[in-house]
Amino acid sequence: MTERITGAKAIVKTLERLDVDTVFGLPGGAILTTYNELNDNTKFNHILVRHEQGAGHAASGYAIATGKVGVAMVTSGPAATNVVTALADANMDSVPIVVITGQVAASLIGTDAFQEADIVGITLPVTKHSFLVTKPEDVPRVLTEAFHIASTGRPGAVLVDITKSAMVGELDFEFPVEMELKGYNLKDHPDHQCLSAALELIKDSKKPVIYAGGGCVRANAELELMQFVKLLNCPVVTTLQARGVIPDSSTFALGMVGMHGTIAAAGSLQEADLIIALGTRFSDRVTGRLSEFAQHAKFIQADVDASEIGKNREIDAPLYGDVKQTLRFLNSELENRVDQHEQAKKLQPWWGFINELREKYPLYLDEECAQESAGQGLGNLSPQAVIKRIGEVAKEHDEDAVFVAGVGQHQMWASQFLGFEKPHNWVQSAGLGTMGYAIPAGMGAKAGRPSSDVWVVDGDGCFQMTNQELATCRLAGLPIKVMLINNGTLGMPRQWQSLLYNNHYSQTDLHDGADGWSGEIVRGDGVEKGTREAKPVPDFMKLAEAYDCLAIRVTRPEEVDEALERAAAEKERPVVVEFQVAKNAKVFPMVPAGESNDEIMYTQNLRPLSKRAAKEVAR
Amino acid sequence: MTSAAHKYTLSILVENKPSSLTRITGLFARRAFNIHSLAVGPTQIDDVSRVTIVTDETTAPVEQIVNQLRRLIYVLKVTVMDSNTSVNREIILVKVAADSSVVAERTAVLEVANLFRTKVVDVTPTSLTIEATGSATKLHGFIEALKPYNILEIVKSGTIAISRGPDTLEEAHSLGEA
Numbered sequence: 073m074t075e076r077i078t079g080a081k082a083i084v085k086t087l088e089r090l091d092v093d094t095v096f097g098l099p100g101g102a103i104l105t106t107y108n109e110l111n112d113n114t115k116f117n118h119i120l121v122r123h124e125q126g127a128g129h130a131a132s133g134y135a136i137a138t139g140k141v142g143v144a145m146v147t148s149g150p151a152a153t154n155v156v157t158a159l160a161d162a163n164m165d166s167v168p169i170v171v172i173t174g175q176v177a178a179s180l181i182g183t184d185a186f187q188e189a190d191i192v193g194i195t196l197p198v199t200k201h202s203f204l205v206t207k208p209e210d211v212p213r214v215l216t217e218a219f220h221i222a223s224t225g226r227p228g229a230v231l232v233d234i235t236k237s238a239m240v241g242e243l244d245f246e247f248p249v250e251m252e253l254k255g256y257n258l259k260d261h262p263d264h265q266c267l268s269a270a271l272e273l274i275k276d277s278k279k280p281v282i283y284a285g286g287g288c289v290r291a292n293a294e295l296e297l298m299q300f301v302k303l304l305n306c307p308v309v310t311t312l313q314a315r316g317v318i319p320d321s322s323t324f325a326l327g328m329v330g331m332h333g334t335i336a337a338a339g340s341l342q343e344a345d346l347i348i349a350l351g352t353r354f355s356d357r358v359t360g361r362l363s364e365f366a367q368h369a370k371f372i373q374a375d376v377d378a379s380e381i382g383k384n385r386e387i388d389a390p391l392y393g394d395v396k397q398t399l400r401f402l403n404s405e406l407e408n409r410v411d412q413h414e415q416a417k418k419l420q421p422w423w424g425f426i427n428e429l430r431e432k433y434p435l436y437l438d439e440e441c442a443q444e445s446a447g448q449g450l451g452n453l454s455p456q457a458v459i460k461r462i463g464e465v466a467k468e469h470d471e472d473a474v475f476v477a478g479v480g481q482h483q484m485w486a487s488q489f490l491g492f493e494k495p496h497n498w499v500q501s502a503g504l505g506t507m508g509y510a511i512p513a514g515m516g517a518k519a520g521r522p523s524s525d526v527w528v529v530d531g532d533g534c535f536q537m538t539n540q541e542l543a544t545c546r547l548a549g550l551p552i553k554v555m556l557i558n559n560g561t562l563g564m565p566r567q568w569q570s571l572l573y574n575n576h577y578s579q580t581d582l583h584d585g586a587d588g589w590s591g592e593i594v595r596g597d598g599v600e601k602g603t604r605e606a607k608p609v610p611d612f613m614k615l616a617e618a619y620d621c622l623a624i625r626v627t628r629p630e631e632v633d634e635a636l637e638r639a640a641a642e643k644e645r646p647v648v649v650e651f652q653v654a655k656n657a658k659v660f661p662m663v664p665a666g667e668s669n670d671e672i673m674y675t676q677n678l679r680p681l682s683k684r685a686a687k688e689v690a691r
Numbered sequence: 692m693t694s695a696a697h698k699y700t701l702s703i704l705v706e707n708k709p710s711s712l713t714r715i716t717g718l719f720a721r722r723a724f725n726i727h728s729l730a731v732g733p734t735q736i737d738d739v740s741r742v743t744i745v746t747d748e749t750t751a752p753v754e755q756i757v758n759q760l761r762r763l764i765y766v767l768k769v770t771v772m773d774s775n776t777s778v779n780r781e782i783i784l785v786k787v788a789a790d791s792s793v794v795a796e797r798t799a800v801l802e803v804a805n806l807f808r809t810k811v812v813d814v815t816p817t818s819l820t821i822e823a824t825g826s827a828t829k830l831h832g833f834i835e836a837l838k839p840y841n842i843l844e845i846v847k848s849g850t851i852a853i854s855r856g857p858d859t860l861e862e863a864h865s866l867g868e869a
């Protein structure tokens with residue numbers, strides 16, 4: 073049965089038929105025709121954001137937390153360009169989102185019409201695919217294709233740019249419609265030959281490590297992964313994206329790998345004879361200096377994106393296909409081949425080496441740094457201790473709590489200390505590293521998972537990029553809990569300035585922390601001395617109250633628990649708890665950018681894996 | 692062999708959409724792959740175009756370039772053409788100054804044209820325009836032979852390539868795919 077309707081109505085109907093339950097957006101000229109079709113009978117919930125970037129990140133947070141496609145809808149021109157960052161962010165992290173943008177009428181395209189932007193052209197490099205729809209009859213098919221492309225294979229961001237003329241014009245609506253994607257082929261499982269090669273490598277290995285990435289989360293492969301790990305009695309390192317895909321409480325889990333990963337993770341990769349990379353792309357943040365990465369290892373790499381296999385590193389057994397299917401196959405073969413007892417015996421020395429690293433170099437809270445700050449008018453909470461406690465309290469109240477983070481030091485501490493037990497409960501911007509991601513993404517996660525508590529660990533810098541979405545959260549009934557780790561600075565760049573730029577803190581002080589601002593004006597020709605009593609600008613408590621949030625400021629360690637309990641108990645309003653933490657706290661371990669993973673620093677003065685140091689000692 | 696990287700000819704079948712070519716060339720630019728030559732045109736199949744690109748491996752292995760191209764949704768097929776089992780052709784138009792009053796020069800240019808079995812497609816009292824088709828090597832030789840004379844203008848197409856024998860790209864079992 074077909075029905076004669078406008079393109080605008082077809083957009084709404086198609087979204088409904090695709091089982092969309094939430095759309096984040098903000099209207100404007102070129103898309104008003106479509107907004108006119110939203111009413112009380114619309115089957116999805118539209119959440120009115122305050123900035124289009126927020127709509128995009130919200131779609132992404134929704135998608136990561138639910139595993140479904142996140143949807144955003146905005147108008148043309150500046151709205152479309154506002155959403156570019158979110159598209160790039162989602163695409164880089166393989167997050168399935170569809171963004172619908174309004175476009176000027178087809179007859180006006182190319183004339184520099186009011187609010188015209190060539191958004192398909194602008195976003196070509198940062199989307200999985202994009203469509204320009206100029207005919208109303210294409211609406212149902214293109215939207216169906218967009219959802220299919222976003223959610224299958226390696227997921228990603230898809231843009232659908234729809235002209236005003238396609239919204240106004242009419243079509244004979246029919247659903248479902250057949251897709252026309254001749255060039256889009258998906259690969260289920262790898263070829264048998266490659267799988268056999270992988271099994272041989274596994275058999276021969278005495279020092280294997282599983283290097284699990286975001287692809288395992290996107291493929292919902294956590295059960296298969298756990299079985300694989302147990303069959304092989306094999307240690308696992310997880311990337312920033314994959315935290316939780318193997319529970320941190322598991323004895324097999326060595327924690328995060330990479331620039332701020334654990335010593336055990338770095339040490340195991342560098343010493344391994346076999347690295348089994350699953351749904352991960354050998355990012356420079358993981359490999360360190362590529363030429364010195366895991367030099368003794370053979371490599372198995374499983375990925376659903378053929379172009380990731382061997383992109384940065386030559387691979388001995390490439391496994392092109394879905395990670396979940398691949399693991400299923402490997403597991404069924406290994407079940408028959410591996411004698412658990414023999415395997416455990418074979419890996420005993422390897423575990424001995426790893427456990428020694430684990431015991432000698434655990435993650436630490438660095439409370440000394442916090443104590444040093446006391447009496448200097450600086451925040452004196454240990455950020456690591458606060459974040460660890462957030463993780464504990466959150467999980468006591470809701471074992472399925474979702475954690476979200478911004479970008480910076482607080483993100484790394486969150487990844488290190490929250491403690492992840494499940495996938496899909498960790499939402500953050502890894503590949504693009506987008507400051508301001510957390511509040512809108514947390515909002516999206518809460519919209520998708522209303523019964524889970526959503527704890528947003530944010531930085532004072534990040535918070536100032538997107539906090540306007542707290543208004544959206546308040547009005548849309550999305551009570552997220554923002555844990556503002558306020559160190560009064562752009563902490564991550566400041567850390568680099570401390571370690572690499574001789575403590576020259578160029579343009580990283582935000583004057584929004586415990587030490588505040590006393591009115592000094594910094595100009596090119598010098599500093600005009602401040603005269604007033606120091607106060608933070610902005611005052612985050614006033615800001616939070618302005619958004620009708622529960623606002624709590626924590627300045628002393630003994631106040632932490634009570635604040636967290638109050639935050640956990642608040643079910644109606646968003647919460648902002650500001651923790652005034654030590655400005656000089658640093659994220660360790662750390663592999664200095666561009667250096668070998670062997671040079672990982674446990675503290676500023678200790679490089680436990682350094683071959684350089686070892687050589688010097690030997691001499 | 693010189694130190695120059697080995698060149699590859701890629702044949703790409705792509706859905707004929709307005710953005711198809713931009714997506715392909717954009718990919719080359721973004722991933723820092725070189726394009727030495729590019730040719731695009733319609734095929735025997737409606738709404739399918741064929742793009743022929745000559746590239747090299749200086750920045751990435753050819754498999755990487757092929758895999759990246761396959762990720763593009765509108766790309767239907769990508770094959771690396773093997774020069775031993777395919778026919779590769781370029782076309783070139785060369786305008787040479789050849790004054791009809793200097794008979795010796797005009798004759799000499801025409802001799803070169805003949806030697807390379809090319810065609811003179813335009814004649815004026817002061818110039819000759821020659822059309823030549825052939826492999827890149829042959830055309831290179833042709834230009835070298837014309838160098839002693841006064842070349843006014845050169846226009847060259849991208850390389851196009853087709854496999855020898857009855858198989859077509861459409862049916863070809865393309866490299867690396869199951």
Ligand SMILES: Cc1ncc(C[n+]2csc(CCOP(=O)(O)OP(=O)(O)O)c2C)c(N)n1
Nearest residue numbers: 480481482505507531532533534562563564
């Ligand atoms: C949009 C954007 N601009 C700049 C950066 C570079 N950058 C990375 S972390 C960071 C500081 C973040 O400050 P804050 O939110 O206070 O976090 P902290 O590191 O202090 O925990 C900056 C400026 C970025 N990642 N994203």
Ligand SMILES: [Mg+2]
Nearest residue numbers: 531532561563
């Ligand atoms: Mg900060």
